Amino acid sequence: MVTDVGHAQRVIIGTRDEESSGGVLTEVGLVTWRSLVKLTRTPVLLFFSLFMPLIWLVMFSQTFGTVFSSATSGGLPGGPAATPLPYDYVAVLLPGITVMTAIQSASQSGFGMVADLESGFMDKFFVAPIRRSSVLAGKLLADGLRMAAQAGIILGIAAILTLFGWRIPFATGVMGAVLIMLLAAAFGVAAAAFGVAFSGLSNTVALRTKNTESTMMVSFSLTFPLLFLSTAMLPKALLPAWVQSFSTVNPVSYMADAARALILTGFDWAAIGNAFVAIAAFGIVLNGLAIMAFRAQGK
Amino acid sequence: MSAAVTLRPEAKKKAAMSRASKDSVIDVQHLVKVYGGRGQEEIKAVNDVSFSVGEGEFFGFLGPNGAGKTTVIRIITTLLAKTSGSVHVAGLDVERDGLDIRRMIGYTGQSIGVDGELTGRENLWLIGRLYHMPNSLVDERVEELLEVLQLKDAADRRAYTYSGGMRRRLDLGAGLVHHPRVLFLDEPTTGLDPQTRAAVWEYLRRLHREEKMTIFLTTQYMEEADQLCQRIAIIDLGKIVAEGSPAELKAAIGADIITVRITRDEAFEQSRNRALEIARTVSGVSRASIFDEGVSAYTADGGATLLEVLRRLDAEKVPVHQVALAHPTLDEVFLQHTGRQMRVEEVKPMSRSFGRRRR
Numbered sequence: 001m002v003t004d005v006g007h008a009q010r011v012i013i014g015t016r017d018e019e020s021s022g023g024v025l026t027e028v029g030l031v032t033w034r035s036l037v038k039l040t041r042t043p044v045l046l047f048f049s050l051f052m053p054l055i056w057l058v059m060f061s062q063t064f065g066t067v068f069s070s071a072t073s074g075g076l077p078g079g080p081a082a083t084p085l086p087y088d089y090v091a092v093l094l095p096g097i098t099v100m101t102a103i104q105s106a107s108q109s110g111f112g113m114v115a116d117l118e119s120g121f122m123d124k125f126f127v128a129p130i131r132r133s134s135v136l137a138g139k140l141l142a143d144g145l146r147m148a149a150q151a152g153i154i155l156g157i158a159a160i161l162t163l164f165g166w167r168i169p170f171a172t173g174v175m176g177a178v179l180i181m182l183l184a185a186a187f188g189v190a191a192a193a194f195g196v197a198f199s200g201l202s203n204t205v206a207l208r209t210k211n212t213e214s215t216m217m218v219s220f221s222l223t224f225p226l227l228f229l230s231t232a233m234l235p236k237a238l239l240p241a242w243v244q245s246f247s248t249v250n251p252v253s254y255m256a257d258a259a260r261a262l263i264l265t266g267f268d269w270a271a272i273g274n275a276f277v278a279i280a281a282f283g284i285v286l287n288g289l290a291i292m293a294f295r296a297q298g299k
Numbered sequence: 300m301s302a303a304v305t306l307r308p309e310a311k312k313k314a315a316m317s318r319a320s321k322d323s324v325i326d327v328q329h330l331v332k333v334y335g336g337r338g339q340e341e342i343k344a345v346n347d348v349s350f351s352v353g354e355g356e357f358f359g360f361l362g363p364n365g366a367g368k369t370t371v372i373r374i375i376t377t378l379l380a381k382t383s384g385s386v387h388v389a390g391l392d393v394e395r396d397g398l399d400i401r402r403m404i405g406y407t408g409q410s411i412g413v414d415g416e417l418t419g420r421e422n423l424w425l426i427g428r429l430y431h432m433p434n435s436l437v438d439e440r441v442e443e444l445l446e447v448l449q450l451k452d453a454a455d456r457r458a459y460t461y462s463g464g465m466r467r468r469l470d471l472g473a474g475l476v477h478h479p480r481v482l483f484l485d486e487p488t489t490g491l492d493p494q495t496r497a498a499v500w501e502y503l504r505r506l507h508r509e510e511k512m513t514i515f516l517t518t519q520y521m522e523e524a525d526q527l528c529q530r531i532a533i534i535d536l537g538k539i540v541a542e543g544s545p546a547e548l549k550a551a552i553g554a555d556i557i558t559v560r561i562t563r564d565e566a567f568e569q570s571r572n573r574a575l576e577i578a579r580t581v582s583g584v585s586r587a588s589i590f591d592e593g594v595s596a597y598t599a600d601g602g603a604t605l606l607e608v609l610r611r612l613d614a615e616k617v618p619v620h621q622v623a624l625a626h627p628t629l630d631e632v633f634l635q636h637t638g639r640q641m642r643v644e645e646v647k648p649m650s651r652s653f654g655r656r657r658r
Contacts, residue, residue, distance in 0.1 A: 027429065030429055120409070120412030123408045124412050128401060131398075
């Protein structure tokens with residue numbers, strides 16, 4: 001069946017040498033391609049990861065909207081103007097919902113990782129002559145693209161809601177939306193690295209199976225405290241004192257503050273800078289863990 | 300397919316400097332793998348295993364579940380770190396030169412690691428590209444493999460719709476896309492129906508014969524090792540207990556085996572013990588033992604000894620139900636070296652995460 005094995009191998013090896021610079025990009029690209037193809041073929045998964053956040057966006061903003069407007073009828077506590085706010089609660093909540101979506105997708109990414117380890121598919125990547133970091137990078141890149149797209153869809157739907165009289169200022173327009181998508185993706189990737197680190201840490205099948213369940217438990221039990229003990233649901237001024245102090249060490253707050261400023265007031269570069277610094281710090285720690293888990297995988 | 304073609308210059312130098320013997324492709328010395336530790340109970344999965352496999356050889360690791368077969372194969376394929384000992388593939392060290400080793404080997408694991416959401420063609424294409432094969436060459440090779448593995452008609456269907464045999468063939472194909480010099484197969488036919496198993500065997504024989512591929516296989520099926528492998532190492536509880544060609548291993552325990560099944564009646568136990576005593580006293584019988592249905596006796600000259608055994612049993616009125624004369628199989632080899640019958644776990648369930656993800 002094989003005509004000239006030697007020739008084939010010469011071609012393969014030759015290509016390898018010529019490709020030595022572009023090799024890593026190819027590797028990362030292939031892993032990303034695989035994740036994205038998988039995603040587009042399970043639209044149900046995509047739908048549900050957007051469905052919940054959208055329900056939240058609509059229901060929460062309705063139920064708590066009146067409470068928010070009466071609490072802020074004289075402006076935000078400590079704020080300058082004693083006039084009613086020119087926007088609805090939904091505009092305050094919107095950044096929080098993009099964070100929530102990113103966290104949810106991050107935990108799904110962790111499950112996907114566990115499934116690949118269990119099915120033996122991950123071995124195909126590990127036994128191929130590619131760097132393990134390429135596998136991790138490719139996977140996280142796919143996650144980032146997905147999270148950016150999801151944030152974009154949520155902002156798009158929010159934009160449609162403004163046509164029905166919901167007051168969302170979108171102070172920075174499309175550019176701001178792109179920045180929010182970027183923030184959501186960056187935050188989500190950092191969280192996904194946590195998912196990978198957590199699910200990849202153990203090396204026996206029994207432990208891994210146990211980890212599928214514990215990954216789920218951990219992601220569920222971490223999502224809500226992270227959201228509610230931050231400025232994602234309400235501006236800092238409206239939070240109780242102890243939550244305020246916790247929110248200053250919660251990376252979610254920085255992400256939410258920057259995104260909220262982009263929607264309500266304008267390009268607050270200090271807040272955006274803080275957000276990226278917080279995400280980077282958070283990301284470096286979690287990605288470090290993920291890389292360690294990947295290196296140790298199977299050892 | 301020589302080493303000079305598959306190795307890059309610096310790898311070649313490393314190979315030359317290595318202490319590993321030149322003509323062996325796989326060289327394992329005093330390999331030890333301990334799981335656990337750090338507070339957990341330590342399990343010695345591989346306990347001082349040494350062997351080597353020559354270029355173009357079809358080598359088999361035979362042993363029951365939990366014997367350490369998978370651990371050894373995963374260490375050689377760089378998927379698992381060893382505790383101690385040395386492991387070389389084509390003279391390259393598994394710890395130092397993992398990337399170079401991975402470039403020249405193919406691996407098909409125990410669990411079928413194909414992506415159910417990708418089509419058969421995409422699965423193979425992805426693997427080929429991961430080996431840095433150029434697109435045109437990958438396409439050509441994928442078509443070729445789909446043809447040989449008889450997956451052409453299903454090539455554009457997603458793999459989760461495939462039958463177990465089709466998945467296994469696809470998985471095998473994934474290990475072959477890049478024309479590996481050494482192919483590692485971890486229980487390649489476990490869970491397959493007999494027909495598919497025979498087809499896989501036939502294909503492996505062809506690979507070995509026509510492409511001169513070195514193949515390392517693990518199996519818990521005696522028949523598989525016997526049919527395919529030129530040389531076998533029997534592994535049990537992390538140690539190699541016997542090694543040689545199937546014929547050598549079988550010859551080592553005697554030329555023939557006489558099996559006498561005793562009639563099942565009230566006096567069965569008594570008759571069987573009597574039969575054992577008789578068998579032991581017949582000249583020419585080197586060893587005799589009981590099994591659940593009767594007695595088996597090992598002998599160098601089956602024909603003559605069989606007659607004598609029957610004559611004596613008849614004279615003593617031992618009720619004989621059935622008599623058989625057979626050449627030893629690897630089952631007997633395993634039994635002799637471990638003192639245990641090799642249990643084979645039947646068809647394992649598919650990994651539950653295969654195919655469509657359900658969450």
